[in-house]
Amino acid sequence: MLANTRRLFRLSSLKHRLVLLTSVLACAAVLLTTALDHTRERNAADAHQRVQAQALTAHIATLTAAGVAANDTGALNRTLEAFDSFPHIQRLVVTDRQDQVLAAVSRTPRGTLAPDGQTQVGAVHISRSRDLRAPIGPIAPTGWVHLSLDAPPRPPFFTATTALLLALILVVAALAVIGILRRPLADLAHAEALASALPAGTLIPPPRAGALDETQALSEALLHAAERVRQAQDRLAASHARVRAITDAALDSIITIDAAGCVIDFNPAAENCFGYRRQDTLGHPIAELIIPPHLREAHNRGMAHYLATGEGPVLSRQIEVLAMRKDGDTFPADMAIVPIDLNGAPGFTAYLRDISGRKQSEQALLEAKSLAEAANQAKSDFLANMSHEIRTPMNAIIGMTDLALETRLDDEQREYLTLSRDAADSLLSIVNDLLDYSKIAAGKLDFERIGFGLRDCIALSHRTLKDAAERKHLSFTYHVAPTVPDHLVGDPHRLRQVLINLIGNALKFTESGHITIHVGLTESTADSTELKFSVEDSGIGIAKDKQQLIFDAFSQADTSSTRRFGGTGLGLTICSQLIDSMQGKLWVDSEPGKGSTFHFTARFERASAPAAPITRPAETDLGSLRILVIAGNEASRSHLTGMIESWNMLCDTCASGAEALAGFSGEGPEVRYHAIVADTDLGDMSAFRFFERLNAHALAHPPIRLMTANAGQRGDAARCRSLGIQAYLSRPIEPSDLLDAILLAIGTDGIQPLITRHSLREQRRRLNVLLAEDNKVNQMLALRLLEKLGHATHVVNNGLEALAACESTHFDVVLMDVQMPEMGGFEATAKLREREAVTGRHTPIIAMTAHAMPGDRERCLAAGMDDYVAKPVQPTSLAAALAAIVSGDQRVVHREAAAAVASRPLTAFDQDTLLANLGGDRELMMQLATLYLDDEIALRESLKIACSGGDLQAIHSAVHGLKGAVANFSADSAMAAASALESVCRNGETERLDHAITQFNAELDRFAEALRGVAA
Template sequence: MASRAPKTGVSVETQLRERIRDLEAQVKMEQSARKAWLASEERFAMAVRGTNDGIWDWTVGTTDVYLSPRFKELLGYSNNELTNRFVEWETRLHPEDKACTLEALNAHLDRDQPYDVEYRLRCKDGNYRWFRARGRSIRNPDGTPLRMAGSITDITERKEAMRALAESEERFALAVRGANDGIWDWNILTDEVYFSPRWKAMVGYEDHELENLFPTFESLLHPDDHDRVMQSVVDYLEGRLEGYAIEFRFRHKDGSYRWMLARGIALRDATGRPYRMAGSHTDVTEQKQSLYALAEGEEQLRLAKQAAEMANRAKSEFLANMSHEIRTPMNGILGLTELLLNMHLSPEQRSYETLVRQSAESLLTILNDILDFSKIEAGKLELDEQEFRLRDAIGDTLQSLGVRAAEKNLELACHIEPGVPETLVGDIARLRQVLVNLVGNAVKFTHEGEVLVDVKMEALSEGHVMLHFSVKDTGIGIAEEQHHKIFEAFTQAESSTTRHYGGTGLGLTICRQLVEMMHGRIWVESTPGAGSIFHFTARMGLITAPLPCKRPEPQVLHGLHVLIVDDNATNRLILEEMLKGWQMIPTSVPSGVLALELLGAPQGRVFRLVLMDLMMPGMDGMEVSRRAQLLLGSDAPKILMLSSAGHIMELAHASHSPVGRVLTKPVKQSDLFDAIVELLGLCEEYELGDTCPFHPLPSKPLRPLSVLLVEDGRVNQLVATRMLEDRGHAVTVASNGREALDMFAQESFDAVVMDVHMPELNGFETTSAIREIERASGGHIPIIAMTANAMMGDRERCLAAGMDDYVSKPVRSGELYRAVESFTTIPLSARGGTPPCDMPDPLEPEPDSVFDAAAFRESINDEDLMRQLIEIYPEDSEDMLLAAETALRANDRAELHQAAHSLKGLLGNYSAPVALEAARTLSLLAREDRLQDAPPVLGDTIREVRRLGDALKAFAKTLPERDAPPTDQ
């Protein structure tokens, strides 16, 4: 700055003072400026320290640059780890970003273009991070840059987010281009909609042919669907629907309509207001067409099903009518034949009657086969499982076939392995049906030799046993290619078989289906001319408590020597196994000659019993028995004759016969045991108990009944009347329902046997009328349906109509007796009638029907034992009655059966027929699960048990007093 010139006329001193003042003012200005600069520097330093960005300040043209501590920290360094030199920044630039970054820096310095650039810098850990750099330069008056300062901001996270967003958008774009569905994205605020190219192509348009606006969507909706779809959109957006998914029709460019399934979701702001909604369209036209076709097919199927059901009903009605029409005359044939066979007939007459009965039985078998096949085919055949004794059941079954085998001189034998359980649970009737069919076929197709039934245990599991049955014959055999065909319906091994042997060809089919219902299978092994073996398996239930059976302990037979004489090796082995099971000592010979030689030898004296086959070559059993009697005299052993024919039973009772007992082969194990015990006198008295559930006839009823028989057929009237009168019952006949109602109003009856099909008023209508009368007057009379219908459900329909039991025609005498007489313990007060004047009131039975004192004395024959039995009776009987009452209240069938069974066993010791029959009936009702009928019977049982108690107390007074015990003197 140039020196100011001295003023003219002013003293030097004055000039000096002015200069001093100027200098002081300049100093103050400089001091003020410095203070301002210092304040600015302080604010800058504070800003540098406080900002999250890195600050840099470069003196242009030099290598010096100020890098703030935060700048260095962003790169992972402390303040003293990096120098403030330009090279520290430049060398850390990413190689890919260096050129463009330096270019942007020079453009700012040279042309003053804005400096705002993004680049990557290498950090201390070797990784690169993204930064945004911005700066401004300070220039000389001539525009030359002197200084440039700015900041860097870490944008790594934003860059990553942008990259991820770009990738997501790329994936979305690819998905939109590749998706089979149409994509849409609706901006609710602007009504703009993004429709993907696929969305538009689904209705036949190019991408540029449709505007991306919401009205485009509305315009394509089918008129019938428009309001429904729009309302659905509004309901979803306003929160009345949880989701948006709807089907509608969309108009195609060609004018047709396509079915679309639209799904979408809305985005909402913080207040819950929707601002955007996106989703997809799926073309479901083909599925809709398939559904329409399916619905049409289902309708056709429904109509076909209805037609099939109508056809099935027609078939069932035809079978029911056929059953009725055939069984009605069959009832007359079989019933009259049974009555005739019980009369005194000449041998020729008996032969003819037997042939008639056998022919009728054959016809009935064919009818039953057809009905069974129909039931199985309709899926309406059910197994009726109950407890049974396997050996007795199979023995009874085979004995019923013994005559047929004997007529052809065939040996029929049965072998059951010792390990097979005795008492099982299953449908014994259906098991017998399978065995009868297989054994019957074996007998039919075998002309000489034997038929052997073998039973063994195949598998044992908890609660069940799988049994393996085989029926082996020495018959004509079956070709291998026929092994599977014979189990098909209406098929036999050869076309000539039906003509030669007869039959429907249904038997083995029914066997196969029954076996499968019993969780088993059936197959055959056979060679033509070498016989056949039919196998089948069946699953049976096991029970922990065996059926009661009062018989001697097998120990009474231990160690007894028995001689077996039979020419058939199979029979000898079976008999040996049975005897060894009772720990007897058997010796077997195949002929009568060898038997006589052995009996005549010294060691022959040890035999107390001979099991003798009747039919043996050379010397038959009767001849051997006579010679043994002559040979040994009084030392001759007891002879038990085994006969395949069953027609010499009277020989066993002839005075001159050396035979003690005769049994029919195949021998039942229980029958053999009983016969041996009785023949050898090893047990004076014992009860067989319920050893076999197939008794030919029930025991005689306690008293005769007055029975109303309602039947329109004269032959059936004759048969049923004769059967009932043979049992001592009084029968009144009504020819139709109207007559029955008149008689019911005028007389009292114990039971009604009601035919179902009758003119004027059928059995159902008559029963309904009787039940209406009883509802008004009280009481309940047992009504037993008697019908020629035998289809599945007939029994249930009869019971549902108010009947109490059911027997099918042709009626067997045993079935009729059991049905009618099972109600003898139901009091007349429960039946709604009064007893006839010539019949005692069951509520006041004759004294010995409550307690037969004479029989009690005879059976016990020990006064002390009688006293003990009388003393324990009240407590034991009341405990059992309490158990029965508790079980009935709980509707517990098993417990009621157990209590009634125990009570029955107790009462059997006291010669009390009425009480015993009441307990037996209660046990039967529980076993058959007829608990609805049990309350009145339990009432009868309680009354009779307590009446017996009173009678026993009175009887005890008639016994002599016990001698007083001696006393010490």
Template sequence: MADPHTPKNTPRLKDRLLHPQTRSSAARLADRVLLMGVGVASVYWIFASLLFSLNAETGTFLTHFLNPGFNEFLSRLLVLCFFMIFGSQVGYTLRQRQALDEALAGSEEKHRTILENIEDGYYEIDFQGNLTVFNESFRKITGYAADQLTMQDFRRLLTPAETGKVFGVFEKVRQTGRAIKDLGFVIVRRDGARRWVETSISPVTDSDSQVIGYRGILRDVTRRRQADALKQEKMAAESASRSKSEFLANMSHEIRTPLNAIIGLVELLLASPLSREQREDLKVVQSAAYALLSVINDILDFSKIEAGKLELERSPFNLRDFLGEALKILAVRAHEKHLELAYRVAPNVPDRLVGDPHRFRQVLLNLIGNAIKFTDSGEIVVFAQCDSLENDRLMLHMAVRDTGAGIPTGKQALIFDAFSQADGSTSRKFGGTGLGLAVSSQLVSLMGGRIWVKSVLGKGSIFHFTAAFDVNTAAPAAPVLPADVDLSGLRVLVVDDNATNLKILCEMLASWKMVPKAASSAESAKTVLTRMQQRGEAVDLALIDSDLTRAGTLSLVRYIRSREAPAARITLMLTTTTAKTADRYNAEGVAMVVTKPVRPSDLLDAIIKSLSQENVPIEVVKEKRSGEQETALPPLNILVAEDTPFNQKYIRRLLENWRCRTTIVENGRLAIAALANQNFDLVLMDVQMPEMDGITATLRIREEEQKTGRHIPIVAMTAHAMKGDRERCIEAGMDDYVPKPIASATLRKTILRILPVAAPAPAASEAAAGTDAGADLAVLMEAFNNDGTFFKDVAGMFISDYPPMLETIEKAIDAKDVELVSRTAHALKGMARNFQADTAAATALKLEQVAAAGRLDGAGELIRQLAAELGRFETHLKAMMARVTG
């Protein structure tokens, strides 16, 4: 197509090609040559006739023209034929030339059309670098108009750095006469933009094959270059992310390993006789160690979330009890600052949920911990309400309100960024990395919610977040009163100087159809009692805060005891509980003590026990302290593979306290050698060790066991905290996994879970099953966190589930299906251990081991023995269930 900017004589591509007018002129010339031949032959005929008439003696011109003689006719005919043949030959030659020209013109037209319509630019330049030919795409790539490119120096399109390189290649083409492909360089468009291009360069030759210039195809590859650059950046970022993950895993191990020794040895020292000053110093060390562990966990969580490698778990939990447990973790810190810590769950919020309670607790503790840190006086209250509930899918709305310093409006969005705080100076005053809220924000997002804050400077803050959970419709919705317990109409005096906590307690009591009488101080409580006495009413129960100001708690307790006589049972709410405190209040006639923040289930248990007719000594409703039942662990011979001296010392001391015999080796190779020379009950295997790591050692041990048919339990100990570490250990053949720093209670529970506890003597076992059903009840209730409802639910599931499992084993024995026998016996063993049915668990273990060895000899006798033991235990379990309230 013609360019309007192209002037006359412009040396563009199409101007060099043959036009249709030229082809028509050639055709007409061939026709004229033929006619000229005919004309010349005719003129000769006339001329010959004239000559013959002049030379002949007879005849006229007309006679010789029309009727020549024979000889005369023959000569004229020869001349005429000569001219006709000559004209025809010339015409043929010209027509052949015309056909060749037309073919060439068609080829050049096709070539021109292709070059004009391709997306790549076509160009030709002379030796001086001037553009002599170019197409439309070349013009578009460079951004110039056609008249601006005509005879323009090619150097103007290049950067100074590229000019020497490009013209050096042109010179090489000139010298060698060979084309060069894929030369890449940068051109500068007319608008100043720089574009990456690639070109091929070949020589332009004349008819004598002499190089007279260069031609090439120019392609814009800027987008491809940018895509390649992005790909390289992405690969670099992924590589950096992998390196960071590896670094964090190694860092976690290197920091957690000595930290494990510090925390463990401090825990052991605190259990030994110490002076008051020594105990206080060790508690400072312990607090600092846990603070450091918290920072490490924040960094690891932030990195895992950022890398998309953190996945949420799904497990059922009780919301109201869960919140109480979570708040108790920080209750001591709040009490030390004289802050009231409470929580309220709206009545319409379902209690049994399914989700990730660990990450939910992490967000809550982060927000509550920050509230305690930045609040000097007042209260911190956690609210839970239903944002939406559709198809058993709950959007839970949580709020943490404090009476602290508040956050400026301009800083409220900043606090959710990593490594940021509302005021940079606070990092010195209060400490912190600024990662907690960033991690919480991302965790909330993973849980399908969002997080935000509302705050007024000087008046406190409210942190809100939402999270999605499934509702467990198969479980009870809230703490349920036992069928034989009726609390409706009971008058309860509730005394608490914190208005929020007072309101929450009254709501709890009203939900159980009790009649709360609220008082905000000891004096107002006495006034309430006086008015009730005037109306002829009496108090059935008094629920009193232990931290009342002014008149004090003890004076109120004595006042109630003196006026209401023994009929009024008193339950005290304590922020901290010690044996000394319990003894003091027991002497004053207090029936029960429940720790704050008060969980509904704890309060309900305390009320029922307070109102019972039994004259029981004071009890403290709280969580079991670690180490209280360490004697339950049987004496074991344990092999420990650990390379760190600090951890070796801690593990040895811990196991010796549990009456276990310990052998320490420094790596996996020595562990294999020790197992070959001695029998052990258990192996505690560190994962990362020199010479041979724990994973490799476990694989070797399991290979040897395939030959012998034996199986020794192996528990992994690792400071690695990245995704997949537990799965990697289990796949290698380990039986369980204990993360570092190792908590003594966690390790003890793990050992008890995977090893059968020595069974009691038959007489004792029979006695327990026959008459003393309550002998083991206290121990079992501690294992079920003193939650009577939970205990009954799980016990009912056990009683209904184990008979079909016994039938499955019997059928599998008949079918000689050793794998099914082993798998079902293993499941029964775990179920029995949950209820500390040690005799049945030991029999199930024997059956599992027989099947795992591929033999079923004696399996029939073992299944009959197991059925009998489980039947006796079922009777024992039902007796315990009858004694449990809640």
């Protein structure tokens, strides 16, 4: 039974399910209606009986009123028994007011009413009875009548009529449902047939007319879908046909395999390449067909790895493999493998191309290249060896010729030997070019990586060819921009070789006029720098269409140049190769008849430990020095003036000795010069004659005297001493030598031996300096100043790090900031002096302080320091302090920053003063500005935090740190506001604190805005 019921409810037919549902709903409706009618009839019968019983009870109460009043029990019993004809009455009881039974009758088994003798109203229990009570008496009850009636019989709920009606309704409902659903079900069956035909693309006739809208729409949608499926299948078939045609016509082998590695497609090109027929390969493992045996294991591992991870190192890229033909022959092939989808399973298509012919061609090319390189190497080796063999006797010829020229010769002999030496020099130059070119071709040209001084290198190049320039009466000068760093790492010999080659060309093609070397800065970082070199001449020039030709090997602008000036045509080619190796480029600007300028760039590393120039023995404010330059040659005068003005010195010039002497004639107010720099040739007289005539003037303030010469002559030193000339420098004059000579002569008032290039070298000493400074701007400034002074510097950020550095390394001097985090300068000095009390070794310490207040030097000395410099640190102040430490004489006069500020109007940022302090180094000024702006937020945030806490000591420390950074920029207004705020903090003037902070922040904003214009 249960199984049949389950099968019934598992009917899959929509028609059967709808009939069953309709029947169940109809039965439920009939049963519900019958139940409602039965309930309504029963309630009506109950209500009718209740009304009749109440009326009967009231009637009995009326009939028994007299008997109750008379207390006549017998009369009462007779009255009650008279109601025997009412079959529903089961018991009647009459009571008095106290419910004491006066008379009582009950239905006997015979169906009659008879007295029951019970004295209690409820003594007789009657099941399924209804009890009523009515008062006896019209106004005040004298007793009660109690009536018990049995319940009327209830009609049956489910009758035969009801069952018949229910069956009839079920039959009618089922027939109605079947009739209504017959057409829609037929339409659904048609739609089902359409859906079943979709995958196959079979066409089904459209639905019949009269179908429901829904089924009509469904059928039409299915018809459209069927049409689209058919069209897609047609396109897919056409695409497959095209792919097959392409595959069959492809020149490359195309092989498709499944996840098991078995072939499922093998195109005709693959048949021709591997020697298999397509039908012989289908279903066979690819590894057994085209992969050599020793590579099959690797192939299987790769397949397994891809199937496990979905990744493959050779997929979707071209690789070179070794393939195998049917006969076992192997050949190289280019292969690309692409993963494809094979009905949800992974597959692969491999594209292979036989590259045996290409490999053979490549091998032939490699062999030919090797033969050519071997031949070229043999040629280069031969040239290198021959050049070396020729150089040895040539050097001997030149040397012996020079020795012969130093002996006594008549004019004819000297002329012959001079011609021989010049010819030997020319031949040696040609041999050198051939040697370098052969080294370049042979790959044997090595580059050194050593530290060197750029200006020394330029000066040496200048000195090498200055005699040749003098013989042609050419002005030959050089100029290095002040911003160009001097201490570099690279190959100075190769740089000098390029310069000498370019200068030599300029000398060769210039008959009159000048040759000038310019060096400028194009790019600079913390680690490297790129420089631009220019060699300018006033020679014959080069035509535009010939300018590229001159850089080719063995080429010159025209053949007449070779006949007239000589040369191999290799010089510029060698220069170009050398410059390429220095990460630069070479080019030329020229016009015929107007001269040429050869430019080249080169990149060098910056040296971490530069060579040291001389330390200055005393502090001197360079901007206050006034120098007179006298030179008859304009190029020499311009060269000297450029160097002096780059140090912010005041410079006047004269083109002749007479013009200069006129200024000392006494006819006008005497111009006080700190020094006179006179060239050997003053045009109208020699420098010696000028100084002789100058000595005849009684000068109130005689200047220091310096003389420059093209070449030193015997007896010049004695004449200098006799004329009171303090310094004598021969060309080429290096800027550091000229500056050192001026400052050394001024600092000693000329009371010392004659200053020459050699004496400057002997006095030079390089110091190992420890810089303890926490502010990044101050660090950079001090580092650059120390670098320019030639000292090696190690940087630490606080006193603790300074102590650790001094423990591990010996320093010649320590530059110590006074206020630093973790440990300040005074505390670090005290700790260091405690150590030195044990070791017995003394390290000089120079304090750096931004206070610049009276008594600072005494406080520093009391703390154990040897000297101090005020911030902002001036180059001359620092040089003087270091010189005093070296010499042991610490009687140094310090320029107070406060006095300097008071002497000029307050400004947000004095760019001119800053540039003067930095020696005209605009690059350094921009770097300092950028560094301050980068750190400004952090510096001002520390002040903000200190102000929010209200701690005057913390505010003072934060202001001092900002003041130390700002002081470097000659920011007078900000410095004044900082000093005012420091004073408020020191004196505890809390009522002025907010105003002082606001004023300081406003000045910092002004200063930062001005500084952004410099950093931009």
